[in-house]
Amino acid sequence: MQPEYGNLLADVPAGAAQEIFEPLLERPGLHIERIVSNGQASPEGFWYDSPEAEWVLLVSGSAAIEIEGQPGQHVMKPGDWLHLPAHCHHRVAWTDAAQPSVWLAVHHSAA
Known part of the structure; x- marks a missing residue:
């Protein structure tokens, strides 16, 4: 087995x-993207209503996430992370239009 990198x-x-x-x-x-x-x-x-949990890190840019049942938007800047349990209804309210927003998303089994 060879190491993978990027x-x-x-x-x-x-x-x-x-x-x-x-x-x-x-x-x-496990799925990392x-x-x-x-x-x-x-x-x-x-x-979004995923059967898997999701941990997401905003690497660059800016964005806001709305989480059903929570007031307002969760505004994110580089370095901010968020863990969403399985079936946590959420949506991307906006992402930075002036520069790319790069996310690292880790989807994992809920157990």
């Missing part, structure tokens, strides 16, 4: 029309 900030696409999801590591019960946002947000009325 750079989370290499070749960050700027100005993409859609968010870009890039798998970095997949194992049973880089997400690049360029001003995207969740569609109005859309809520």
Whole structure:
């Protein structure tokens, strides 16, 4: 088995029309991905409802997450992280339109 490596900030696409999801590591019960946002947000009325828990770190840019049942927006800046339990309804309220927002997302089994 060979080691795997990369750079989370290499070749960050700027100005993409859609968010870009890039798998970095997949194992049973674990999925790590880089997400690049360029001003995207969740569609109005859309809520994520994942059967897996998700830990997310904002590496660059800025963004805000709305969590169902919680007031306001959870505004994030580089270095901020958030852990969302499985089936925690959430949505991306906005991401920085002036620069790419790079996320490191770790999806894991809820158990």
